[in-house]
Amino acid sequence: MPSVVGIGVLLPGMQRWVMPDVTALLAARLQAAFDRLSPGADPVLRPSDRADFQVNGALALAKQLGRPPRAIADAVVATAELSDMCERVEVSGPGFVNIVLSEEFLVQRVAEMATDPRLGIEAVPVPEVVVVDYSAPNVAKEMHVGHLRSTVIGDSLCRILGHLGHRVVRENHVGDWGTPFGMLIEHLNDLGEATAVHELSAGDLNSFYQAARRSFDADEVFRERSRRRVVLLQSGDPETLRLWRVLVDQSIAYFDEVYAKLGVLLTDDDIRGESFYNPLLPSVVEDLRAKGLLVEDEGARCVFPPGFTNRHGDPLPLIVQKSDEGYGYAATDLACIRDRVDRLGATRILYVVGSPQAQHLEMCFAVAKMAGWLREGVEAEHVSFGHILGSDHKMLRTRAGASTKLVDLLDEAVTRASSAMTERGRDEDLSEAERIAVARALGIGAVKYADLSNDRTRDYVFDWDRMLAFEGDTGPYLQYAHARIRSIFRRAAAGGTPPAEAGTVVDAEVPDSTAPVSLAAPQERALAVALLGYPAALGAAAKDAEPSKLCAYLYELSSAFTTFYEHCPVLRAPERATRESRLVLAGTTARVLREGLSLLGIEAPERM
């Protein structure tokens, strides 16, 4: 069964009318005004540092309409229906329109958000079927840092898209087929099944693989056995398949351990390994041949999508079937696309795959379009990402030059988080069990946030001290901001005084999220505006498949909160009404932080 995330929001009865978010609402109003001047003209609505928003569309329209930009801006201001939202709309400079939202509007929207279980996030009206291809470890091979990015980014995208109401199908394209399995199965035989299983279940996949490799390189007899074993595997020999299954199952059990440690959604049901597509490969080749796309070249069956050339400037082939009749990975990738469109009904396919494979994927997409498998209305996107670099700005490796094992990295993160807590005396009130859980949340969260908060497409420098810092744009900082707000509510629940017994956890919710909100102080207003930006930020992250946009938003929100918190006493507010209003602001901030972090796959502890 394909995995489904977030389908719940589409169930009858749960679907409810939620007002469009502030940005969308404003954009719609402005669009109507611009349409009257020039149908379809882009208002160019942008956040502004000198107002809440600015509208730049008038300048672009000036030349086209042959009118001064200020006159156009004036016309927009005169005709746009903004009076219920804004307290000031004015033309400035060469023709910008500055928009300042009214306090009444902000108050009303924050109140709606505070009482909305979905925090103002509207389920998309037309859900897509989004297939997310990510993680993709190899059977009988250790997961290393190279798998971190794909797994973490893909996980977050699944969560975000699912939360927005899309039907998400997770696909873990595990490397479980191909010529190396001849060698691996023969090595398994040589070790003896029991010994091999023991070694693999201990998670020592690398030494197993490397030993197989050594035999293959050194021993001609072993090599020949391996080749014959590949043929047996391909032909479906039951005993060979059984041994193959042993390797696969042991590896999957190991992957599950890593996924559990990492805290991602992937389950065994999401595994759609290369072996799954194996039976579909002949028809891929047949269909390409029938469509006249297949070209035999040097014995290999290829498709030459236009626009791709090799080092000599000659057309570059996508090799579908090798000269030895075996299928190349391109065939699998093509079968995969077809399967996702036909069987799963995908309307959007995300490949969370490293940037080196950009050209290969482009070629696959091009061929799939030529063959009609990727039809109109189905988007295939390469969600590309860069390398993780060490402090020397080179690919992260151990001293020995091997790529770092993912489990080692994660264990070190938790260890470092644990000592950071002790150093800062943050663990004094926590029970041992809670201390361990928090250290885990902090360490894993720090690694994930460091990865997710960068522009995917770029390489980033891996730096323990920076990612685990409790200040700056880090996971722990956001978790801290959340924990600090929760602490306010524990105090509020205890009558405004600290709990009598250290270690007592009072799980307090917002006492009254329907209390009237006032935004008299500028820091209160700024926090309200930041809160209302949540839907737009989430939408942008989903549209661009870019979790860093959600990270940037959450960091801005935290900053707005700390400024607010510094200047606006909550529990010590002089008036009861002010105190309750501020509790609503703080409580809503905590909820957005917790939900936002969870959409990144990061836990938000109550205390830390």
Place this chain on the structure above:
RNA sequence: GCCCCCGUAGCUCAGUGGAUAGAGCACCGGCCUCCGGAGCCGGGAGCGCAGGUUCGAGUCCUGCCGGGGGCGCCA
């Protein structure tokens, strides 16, 4: 050789063609009877180089320089 990505402050990074290019770290100066100071307020410092398109370019185009990646039977 060809193709792709990247080059923004001392460091790590944001910047969907719009006004004076923003953060964090580090540094400097203020604020502590502080609901968690892991903070708040303020400061200095930057778009690799050269052209071009545009009313407007960090953003788009061309060339160059520098870094990374890819380029036929591995995935």
